[in-house]
Amino acid sequence: MNDVAPVSKRKHILIVEDDELLAEYYQEILREDGWEVMAVGTGASALDVLRHRPVDVLLLDIYLPDYNGLEILKLINEEGLPAVVVAITNQGSIELAIEAMQLGAHDFLQKPVEIDRLQTTIKNAYKHLQLSHTVKLYEQAFQRDRFHNLIGASLPMQSVFQIIESGASSKATVFITGESGTGKELCAEAIHKQSSRADKPFVALNCAAIPKDLMESEIFGHVKGAFTGAVNDREGAASRANGGTLFMDEICEMNLDIQSKFLRFFQSQHFNKVGSSKDEEVDVRFVCATNKDPLEMVQKGLFREDLFYRLHVIPIAMPPLRERGDDILLIARKFLLDFTQEESKNFTKFSTEVENILLNYSWHGNVRELQNIIRNIVVLHDGDMVVRQMLPAPLDQVEAVAKDIESIRLASSNVVDIKGVVGNRDEPRKILPLWQVEMDVIEDAINQCEGNILKAAELLDINPSTIYRKRKKWESLIG
Numbered sequence: 001m002n003d004v005a006p007v008s009k010r011k012h013i014l015i016v017e018d019d020e021l022l023a024e025y026y027q028e029i030l031r032e033d034g035w036e037v038m039a040v041g042t043g044a045s046a047l048d049v050l051r052h053r054p055v056d057v058l059l060l061d062i063y064l065p066d067y068n069g070l071e072i073l074k075l076i077n078e079e080g081l082p083a084v085v086v087a088i089t090n091q092g093s094i095e096l097a098i099e100a101m102q103l104g105a106h107d108f109l110q111k112p113v114e115i116d117r118l119q120t121t122i123k124n125a126y127k128h129l130q131l132s133h134t135v136k137l138y139e140q141a142f143q144r145d146r147f148h149n150l151i152g153a154s155l156p157m158q159s160v161f162q163i164i165e166s167g168a169s170s171k172a173t174v175f176i177t178g179e180s181g182t183g184k185e186l187c188a189e190a191i192h193k194q195s196s197r198a199d200k201p202f203v204a205l206n207c208a209a210i211p212k213d214l215m216e217s218e219i220f221g222h223v224k225g226a227f228t229g230a231v232n233d234r235e236g237a238a239s240r241a242n243g244g245t246l247f248m249d250e251i252c253e254m255n256l257d258i259q260s261k262f263l264r265f266f267q268s269q270h271f272n273k274v275g276s277s278k279d280e281e282v283d284v285r286f287v288c289a290t291n292k293d294p295l296e297m298v299q300k301g302l303f304r305e306d307l308f309y310r311l312h313v314i315p316i317a318m319p320p321l322r323e324r325g326d327d328i329l330l331i332a333r334k335f336l337l338d339f340t341q342e343e344s345k346n347f348t349k350f351s352t353e354v355e356n357i358l359l360n361y362s363w364h365g366n367v368r369e370l371q372n373i374i375r376n377i378v379v380l381h382d383g384d385m386v387v388r389q390m391l392p393a394p395l396d397q398v399e400a401v402a403k404d405i406e407s408i409r410l411a412s413s414n415v416v417d418i419k420g421v422v423g424n425r426d427e428p429r430k431i432l433p434l435w436q437v438e439m440d441v442i443e444d445a446i447n448q449c450e451g452n453i454l455k456a457a458e459l460l461d462i463n464p465s466t467i468y469r470k471r472k473k474w475e476s477l478i479g
Contacts, residue, residue: 013057016069043066056084057122070099077104085106086125087100089110090111090112160316168195169194177293179366184249185289188245203246205219205248208253216274222234223274226275230275233273241282243284247287256304266311326359329359332358335370351385351388354391377392435473442456
């Protein structure tokens, strides 16, 4: 099969059959099965339909007045026309069936065709089309590890990319949540760049960084003399974002008085500058973000409930870096390359030990912390490879997992409790694979913590994400 186009909700089948009675017979059967049916009697007509109209399944007679059906199959392959082909002929042979299948036919029927056989074959062809389309979407998703300025091949980031793609074209408000340093502003910029407003302004306003008494002026602007220090007229973020996107970062930090004025602005897209009675209108798309739990802020009376539910239309949760697996290395390598070029250094890679430490560190500061760590290394050191001795605090105190495992292996292959108490050392012990020793110790810790992985990870002094990752690996080893 060639590239598969999106499958429509209505099922479309094209019958290519020069026998009019047979064509009518097929149409009657397939319409009863819910198909939108088209029928033509020549190969030229079939190609014209395939090139200009949606077709999911093609029921193709091999012998036509103007074309051999095999020639049509070749053209379908060459032009990448999106349809699953079921070939049919009254001159069937094994050789002809094999040739048709090699050219991309999904199945082969010989006339006369029983009704049940025809219905089942067409149904299976359509299921194959749906499956091919689903597989293609997943392949496209996992082939992409970058989306605008966002980096990530992990499942959580693929989900973020998909939401951005689906919601960017709308004017609906996007509400981004996530810990500090997870890339909420980069997410907002990606939404803007993916939208039809990409050539218009993207204006970001950090509500946490603006004094409360200046917030209204920052959003709406002010006129000269509106307050002490207002020596000139000034445009606010609302005016500057006209036609584009207004990103309100840390919106939960906005005080309640401004929230009510912002709500009016959000609903009407009308506002007044501070000190002015003139009504102004703009066209902006709102994207908001917070590192707090917005519902908790609503419950505490610190964020208006009506404003929250108006803003919370398309939610995006940015995952913390510690839950993104190998994305840590993708991002670290990008930073290493960027800062190496910026500082005219020679770094090209990380040592295996350093990569192991990066993967197992908790990254409470998320991507921003990783960025600062890599910049520190590049600025203060020289070399081709980043090695353990170059790591700044607190990474210089992190033990590579391999060392921890080795100490466990040397300690005992008998039962080891969470505190490392070893069984009877005098008895001969069976030597087990290192991964199995590690698995026994970690699973025993989880059992003693009554299934609480977070607590077990804390007592074992490893990151919870390490346990999840290793469990997945063990499943493949055990089978």
